[in-house]
Amino acid sequence: MKTSFRLDKYLADMAVGTRTEVKNMIRKGLVTVNGEVIRRPEYKVDIEKDRLQCGGRDVVYQTHVYYMLNKPSGVITATNDKRQKTVLDLITDKERKDLFPVGRLDKDTEGLLLITNDGELAHQLLSPKKHVSKLYRALVEGCVTDEDVKLFAEGLKMDEEWTALPAELKILSAGPESEVEVIIYEGKFHQIKRMFEAVGKKVVALKRLSMGTLQLDGSLQPGEYRPLTTDELEQLTALTDHMDTKG
Numbered sequence: 001m002k003t004s005f006r007l008d009k010y011l012a013d014m015a016v017g018t019r020t021e022v023k024n025m026i027r028k029g030l031v032t033v034n035g036e037v038i039r040r041p042e043y044k045v046d047i048e049k050d051r052l053q054c055g056g057r058d059v060v061y062q063t064h065v066y067y068m069l070n071k072p073s074g075v076i077t078a079t080n081d082k083r084q085k086t087v088l089d090l091i092t093d094k095e096r097k098d099l100f101p102v103g104r105l106d107k108d109t110e111g112l113l114l115i116t117n118d119g120e121l122a123h124q125l126l127s128p129k130k131h132v133s134k135l136y137r138a139l140v141e142g143c144v145t146d147e148d149v150k151l152f153a154e155g156l157k158m159d160e161e162w163t164a165l166p167a168e169l170k171i172l173s174a175g176p177e178s179e180v181e182v183i184i185y186e187g188k189f190h191q192i193k194r195m196f197e198a199v200g201k202k203v204v205a206l207k208r209l210s211m212g213t214l215q216l217d218g219s220l221q222p223g224e225y226r227p228l229t230t231d232e233l234e235q236l237t238a239l240t241d242h243m244d245t246k247g
């Protein structure tokens with residue numbers, strides 16, 4: 001992994017300012033490396049060894065970044081696309097070029113999506129062996145019944161090769177259109193929609209509310225995002241460290 005960067009890039013990556021702003025700060029003598037004022041923006045710093053301060057305050061390099069996005073409907077879960085808007089187009093923090101979404105939500109699905117550049121955490125969260133829970137709220141055409149709850153809990157047989165893992169279905173309201181919450185422990189393509197199809201019903205709106213310990217921040221409007229808090233990140237990392245790896 002690359003550990004040496006230009007001083008101006010380091011500071012801009014850590015959102016001290018834009019590249020132009022941090023160059024000005026450096027030239028004004030506001031930045032020190034290991035206690036010594038450095039006035040050259042191109043000066044190389046080592047993120048593992050060097051200690052940086054700007055205006056007397058420590059600036060610690062963070063290799064990984066983590067954002068919680070409330071994905072809106074109509075945006076695809078991809079890093080870039082020539083024609084369609086992607087979830088990464090919503091992240092206006094453009095200093096990072098290595099961000100990607102952890103897992104996939106359909107174009108018409110809303111809700112919690114983790115965006116990061118931490119490949120190891122993403123791998124852990126998505127590993128089929130870890131059975132990380134995902135909670136969804138869905139609006140379903142048709143009357144969801146206690147029989148459906150039982151079938152979901154037993155593990156729905158989806159096709160010859162795939163029987164879904166037991167899932168927790170909770171009916172919030174039942175009628176010609178039903179509102180439900182579902183917790184699944186895997187993440188197959190169109191999984192929730194296919195599970196309802198398997199019991200003869202159609203999902204008409206879907207929103208993810210949580211993934212493992214990470215819960216969608218209710219104050220984020222669709223399309224808005226924020227960095228994870230230290231607590232959220234620690235809980236998520238602890239979760240993947242302690243998850244059952246048997247299955």
Ligand code: URA
Binds near residue numbers: 106109191194206
């Ligand atoms: N299940 C689905 O059917 N779609 C999603 O976007 C997520 C889970």
